[in-house]
Amino acid sequence: MNQSRRNFLASIAVAAALPPASFAEASAALRPAAALAQDPLRPQYHLLPARNWMNDPNGPIFWKGKYHMFFQYNPGGAIWGDMHWAHAVSEDMIHWKHLPVALAPTPGGPDADGVFSGTTFVKDGRVGMMFTGVRKPTPEEEVLRGSSLIESQCIAMADNDELTSFTKVKDAVIAAPPPQLQTNGFRDPSPWKQGDWWYTPIASGIAGAGGAILLYRSRDLRQWEFVHIFAQRQQWFEAYTPWDVWECPEFFPLGDRHVLIFSTYGKAFWQTGRFDAERLLFHPEQQGILDHGSFYAPKTQLDAHGNRILWGWIQEARSSAEYDAAGWSGMMSLPRVLTMANDGTLRYRVADEALALRKLERSAAGADATTVKLENCCGEALYRVHRGDKAFRLVLRGDRTNDIWMTVSYDPAHSEQIQLDYRPFETASGGTSEVRLHVDGSVVEIIVDGQIAWSRRFYYKGAQQAALLKWEGDAASLLEAKWWQMKPISADRLTT
Structure with missing residues (x-):
């Protein structure tokens, strides 16, 4: 059973009505390491945690001679919930060592109920993370915003070059979506630097119109302003649902064009085209699907040689009861090198x-x-x-x-x-x-x-x-x- 975060978010209202407890308490008892090691269905050369649930890759980065991968992780069970950022390090993108969890929810903070997806960046020689924090609304907020979950954009900065400790900015740096837009979802920042400005797309959906990506900018990564709707559903999506959100957007140059990737309807999509850097407008020319199977919420990074590497969450295609009983769920795809063909379509190969x-x-x-x-x-x-x-x-x-x-x-x-x-x-x-x-x-x-x-x-x-x-x-x-x-x-x- 393929599941995206959109499905989980849609069910949070039900979960919120349950007695206060961690989502993970619904999971089966943690399986011993010996049982996990003997499971023939576990992969042997893909990255995944030793046990429990994982989903989106977050902020992969090559830093100080090593590859760092962060990903969505539930430390308490093999079902979705209690989102943290797990951390693994590698010298070759293939052999990995797991490190302590990088980010955990902060009680009373904007991420009190989950550290959702985001991206790493480098500012003044220091690695930072921009991510979505989630918390339950107050009764007044729930009436005003009509949401069972408050999503805001947050920042944490690394305390060392090993990226094993991070200090969070106390308050959200983008607290809410633009008030003039009626949005579905507000998450998954992916900042880039252009001139004196930082820019970030943010996943969203416009009520009555479908999936959209919002563009923000900032000079200091603290004070952000909404620019405009950067991309939204066009005719090649023939239908939408009230929960249609273009999740996990990322925008980057490749060859002589730019690429926009995002995920929705259980698949990861791409568009390639020309970017007007002055007016901050993207003009897509080609489009397609990054992977037609169990592959969602991809992120990219540059490797040690400047290649654009694509990672994706490979989802389970069995029932939640089955992967809960197995004690693990999901894995990371192998690293894929992205290149641009002359006609503007993407090409892939395993690194x-x-x-x-x-x-x-x-x-x-x-x-x-x-x-x-x-x-x-x-x-x-x-x-x-x-x-x-x-x-x-x-x-x-x-x-x-x-x-x-x-x-x-x-x-x-x-x-x-x-x-x-x-x-x-x-x-x-x-x-x-x-x-x-x-x-x-x-x-x-x-x-x-x-x-x-x-x-x-x-x-x-x-x-x-x-x-x-x-x-x-x-x-x-x-x-x-x-x-x-x-x-x-x-x-x-x-x-x-």
């Missing part, structure tokens, strides 16, 4: 740092590559296929189950398309396609021709299985297959 995990390389072609086996569901496979006049299908399944976890197929009647789980996608790569799959525990991240991304969750019962990739159909269309086992990033599946 080269992941290559260090490969071992036991094998390769074959045609009939010799009809079955590829990845032990313990922990491997990578690369297929080069010919889209000609013969149909084919690549099936991902377990070695002890008849369940099909994922399919990649081709129908010569639609030679310009590749189908993922029978959903067609156009690919502009001529008659040859490259299909890259990273299989890990209960997820497969697929990228086709660098243009189409799909994060697919799969689950099975019982003991550890191997992943099988079965080629069906025309063997001559399989030009080459390469596959590797992947080295786990920890000895016990706890990725610590």
Whole structure:
């Protein structure tokens, strides 16, 4: 069951009516580490906490020679609630060490009931965080604002270069949305510096119109003024709901254009186009979906080489009762390098740092590559296929189950398309396609021709299985297959 924060926020009014208690008290008892380590569905080379719930990546940053990842985290259980910012550090974006929680709610503060998503920034040689704090309203506020949760924008500054201690600015720096707008949601700041000004988009929705992104500016990161509506729902969204909020917006340059990303309706979207820096207007020219599967609330960062890296929250696709019982929920995607094609569309590839995990390389072609086996569901496979006049299908399944976890197929009647789980996608790569799959525990991240991304969750019962990739159909269309086992990033599946 895919769930975004929009669903959770919609249910807070119900939760607020319950007796005062942490959201986490509804979760199952914390599972012991041994049980978590033995869970075959836990990934072995994706980032996730040792236990409990995680969601959005927050403020990934390369700082003083190390990569820091912060993310939404519930320290008390495997269900959503009691939002903190967890913290992990890495030298290569692949191998991670968990550090103490970076941000926790402050009793009586603007974030008393949750530290929601945001972004890191650097000012005067010091790392800061701009994030959304949430608290329950007073009875008067609830009547005035018609909301069961007060969202405001807050700032915390790092006390050291290890980013292990932060001091919060006491009061919210943007306390409320513009009074002239009737908004749904007000969260997820993502500041950038331009000239003498700081700017930040903020996620929102306009009543009767749908998702929108508000633009603010400040000279000192403390006093902010509303500029205008930076982006909002256009015709390519055919419908909206009262809860439509364009969550987790981020705006950045890439190549000779700018990119706007945001999340809504359970998917992460992108727009590329031209930015008028004088009038602060964005003119989108192309648009699409960053990942068509279980992938939400992405954030980006620059790596040590200046590449734009995309991270996303890979959600669960099972019931809350199941992941509550498992004792963990969610994971971070692998780091993906974003580039801009000449036509203004985005291209993706898993960062080269992941290559260090490969071992036991094998390769074959045609009939010799009809079955590829990845032990313990922990491997990578690369297929080069010919889209000609013969149909084919690549099936991902377990070695002890008849369940099909994922399919990649081709129908010569639609030679310009590749189908993922029978959903067609156009690919502009001529008659040859490259299909890259990273299989890990209960997820497969697929990228086709660098243009189409799909994060697919799969689950099975019982003991550890191997992943099988079965080629069906025309063997001559399989030009080459390469596959590797992947080295786990920890000895016990706890990725610590």
